[in-house]
Amino acid sequence: MSVSAYPLSHRFLLGRARHRLSEHERGVVEGLITDVERFTSAHVVLERGDVVSRSTLLIEGFVARVINEGGRRHIVALHVPGDFVDLHAFALKRLDHSIVSIGPVMVGYTTHKKLEGLMQTEPHLSRMLWFSTLLDAAMHREWIMKLEHLSADGRLAHLIAEIWQRLDFVGLADPGGFPFPLTQQELADSCGTTAIHMNRVVRKLRENGIAEISRGRVTVLDKDALIEAGGFDPSYLYGKGDLMLD
Amino acid sequence: MSVSAYPLSHRFLLGRARHRLSEHERGVVEGLITDVERFTSAHVVLERGDVVSRSTLLIEGFVARVINEGGRRHIVALHVPGDFVDLHAFALKRLDHSIVSIGPVMVGYTTHKKLEGLMQTEPHLSRMLWFSTLLDAAMHREWIMKLEHLSADGRLAHLIAEIWQRLDFVGLADPGGFPFPLTQQELADSCGTTAIHMNRVVRKLRENGIAEISRGRVTVLDKDALIEAGGFDPSYLYGKGDLMLD
């Protein structure tokens, strides 16, 4: 990946169907970021209930949206670089869930004041910001479907396929797989199962020659089988050509 | 419920924390509705994949957001009167799921052209429209959490508590329960289980004296036990006082 003119924000909406930001708009987005911060793994970036006056763009690494309930941690969404992780706080103000870093992370901040100004002066860009929160909602719906429909095997396959595709949109996937720092416990928290059962599932994926998950990396061995196992149809991601890595 | 000056749209955002629409804005929203249509049960109001140029406000009755997958129907969200059911199509254009009526329904339509005009002239109202789509996303997240966290018993209790609260926001609940036309099959589709197992769960709720579901109505017998069983915390609904029916 060569050096970009927009080093912090260039992945925002990258690869998406309706991503048609002008040079001017891309400059505006880059200019939104007033501040940058790095975190190590398992850092709580934002706490449920916080009333915030700024929003957070994920620049490097992975974060999870987490709801703690009944002494257990539930991951309700994962984010990859380029995602605005709490743009919704601009309209909602109070957060209904926490944001936690997974692995080392770099985030950028923008103020709601800046966003308000942008709403007045950049109607098209405003709509693209809205679009990006609607993408989140579309992914949420797919997760709901996946949780209702699939057994733990399928859920993991679907998760892997989705993250692979999303990383590909922003230029962070490779044909053989992708970096992925989640532990089996965190995978379990994302799939609504237990770490013990997730371990069975991970083993089964490996034994079936579909994918290997280890040492912070997912290696996909059989892409078609993966897509089949997860019933993965990427159309809900609204990618440029709705193509899967090719 | 007395006659409102805004007979079609008066339930839009009613009861919500950040619902502060001026008289002028309420008039604008009412004026959005160019057309009204009624459907009987099980009518497909919108089909996945449709490219639409208008958006749909639910005026009376219930609709479900549905994703068909693997020969099975999965309900990923339910809507009550006052909800804009496909406002997201304004920015997303192509629908990633279908909308199906449950019971008799009245909907109103507005054009995306009208919404575009509104984006220019009504910045506060635009933000409230955005807010309403973010509410959907917050509900999606809670559903994800519920599906990851709860057994079928808890999921049904949570669903009932949520719908009861949402109907209360818009003046359609009563202290003893609420009208609710879902079949056990549809409840199962909403909770990610089978109709047979849903039947066990419905019976258990009844036998435990928590709630009765029959003849198109939910009767809540023990509100505290219901909330307890579903681990229901209404804060994600961003209601006016975050209070549960009192």
Next chain:
DNA sequence: ATGGCGCTTTAACATTTGTTAGTGCAGTCT
């Protein structure tokens, strides 16, 4: 009124998943 139809209910059995209780392994700190 009667037959059909969709919804509810039950039973018996299979499968998946959760729970409890561990072992092993690799990195890291002292």
Next chain:
DNA sequence: AGACTGCACTAACAAATGTTAAAGCGCCAT
């Protein structure tokens, strides 16, 4: 080197849920 720690992994058993197969029940149309 040795102890500690987090993560991966396994086994045995318990509980929840899915599957298949029917039967009953109420509503509606002819």
